[in-house]
Amino acid sequence: MSGRNQPSTAPASARGEILIEARGLSKHFAKKGAEPFTAVAGIDFEVRRGEVFGFLGPNGAGKSTTMRMIGCVSPSTGGSLRVFGMDPAADGPAIRARLGVVPQEDTLDTEMQVRDNLHVYGRYFGLPRAVIRERTERLLEFVQLADRARDKVEPLSGGMKRRLTIARSLINEPEILILDEPTTGLDPQARHVVWDRLYRLKQRGTTLILTTHYMDEAEQLCDRLVVMDKGRIAAEGAPHELIARYCTREVLELRFPLDEQDQSAQKAAGIAQKVEVLPDRVLMYADDGDGALQAVRARGLEPLTALVRRSTLEDVFLTLTGRTLVD
Numbered sequence: 001m002s003g004r005n006q007p008s009t010a011p012a013s014a015r016g017e018i019l020i021e022a023r024g025l026s027k028h029f030a031k032k033g034a035e036p037f038t039a040v041a042g043i044d045f046e047v048r049r050g051e052v053f054g055f056l057g058p059n060g061a062g063k064s065t066t067m068r069m070i071g072c073v074s075p076s077t078g079g080s081l082r083v084f085g086m087d088p089a090a091d092g093p094a095i096r097a098r099l100g101v102v103p104q105e106d107t108l109d110t111e112m113q114v115r116d117n118l119h120v121y122g123r124y125f126g127l128p129r130a131v132i133r134e135r136t137e138r139l140l141e142f143v144q145l146a147d148r149a150r151d152k153v154e155p156l157s158g159g160m161k162r163r164l165t166i167a168r169s170l171i172n173e174p175e176i177l178i179l180d181e182p183t184t185g186l187d188p189q190a191r192h193v194v195w196d197r198l199y200r201l202k203q204r205g206t207t208l209i210l211t212t213h214y215m216d217e218a219e220q221l222c223d224r225l226v227v228m229d230k231g232r233i234a235a236e237g238a239p240h241e242l243i244a245r246y247c248t249r250e251v252l253e254l255r256f257p258l259d260e261q262d263q264s265a266q267k268a269a270g271i272a273q274k275v276e277v278l279p280d281r282v283l284m285y286a287d288d289g290d291g292a293l294q295a296v297r298a299r300g301l302e303p304l305t306a307l308v309r310r311s312t313l314e315d316v317f318l319t320l321t322g323r324t325l326v327d
């Protein structure tokens with residue numbers, strides 16, 4: 001039996017059944033009088049039951065387009081995609097019934113009461129009224145909006161609206177929850193509350209697929225992720241694996257007077273495994289950041305500020321693409 005050959009350290013999600021499988025998946029948009037624009041350029045990935053799978057990348061990388069293909073709202077134009085073993089082109093309604101979707105833009109009915117937004121969604125899925133009522137109560141409790149159930153949506157804060165959208169997406173008890181940039185535009189505290197709810201869902205074993213350009217979000221929540229750039233997958237793995245594969249253990253961040261940056265970086269050549277000169281700072285990739293800083297100073301360089309930190313997914317992205325993730 002193949003299952004016996006699995007390494008014992010593999011997380012449960014790594015052994016789960018494949019729920020989504022993409023092979024050479026592409027999306028081209030026709031452009032009048034021009035070559036078609038390729039938003040997704042032949043990507044391969046799979047998502048297993050119970051895992052939190054992330055698409056990390058900058059604006060325009062093709063993350064939302066991929067989500068929309070999985071959500072059966074935008075047909076692929078090349079390659080193959082199976083969701084629950086079914087084809088989105090032929091089995092859209094059957095797939096959608098088992099998915100929950102939190103789109104990038106809130107699509108709540110702001111004139112309605114909070115709970116009615118869930119009721120309408122429940123009816124869309126053909127659920128009995130008693131089931132809708134029971135789930136609405138439970139879900140509003142879960143997203144900490146029970147006390148706002150009878151309020152109109154409009155005056156709610158951005159974070160509350162996002163949580164309501166998450167509650168709404170769960171009304172059909174989906175097997176997979178798709179979240180397109182669930183925390184974009186929220187202030188840090190509101191982001192934290194949303195993360196916390198997503199983390200609860202993860203603990204309950206809900207399969208989550210999310211896109212984000214926040215590396216800390218991806219690092220904390222995702223079991224596995226792909227780094228997307230310009231419609232392609234640049235790397236795939238668990239966050240810690242990607243960091244270990246593409247980066248040194250630590251990064252030394254140095255700030256010099258801006259007109260001395262390039263010259264200072266040149267003087268520091270050879271100290272670190274790799275040096276990146278950004279518009280406002282110099283990054284030196286070294287397993288021992290403090291040692292690198294000592295070596296920098298030994299060469300007579302005096303940075304305005306120096307910070308040693310561990311490598312992050314942001315560094316992975318920079319290493320892979322030569323660009324920063326969030327400008």
Ligand SMILES: Nc1ncnc2c1ncn2[C@@H]1O[C@H](COP(=O)(O)OP(=O)(O)OP(=O)(O)O)[C@@H](O)[C@H]1O
Nearest residue numbers: 029037038039057058059060061062063064065066
């Ligand atoms: N309907 C469309 N017609 C033409 N081009 C499109 C369409 N939808 C998306 N694109 C283009 O495809 C590319 C990928 O867009 P997509 O929204 O998937 O990126 P993203 O990674 O989700 O970025 P963002 O964080 O901005 O949502 C972009 O250049 C975008 O302008």
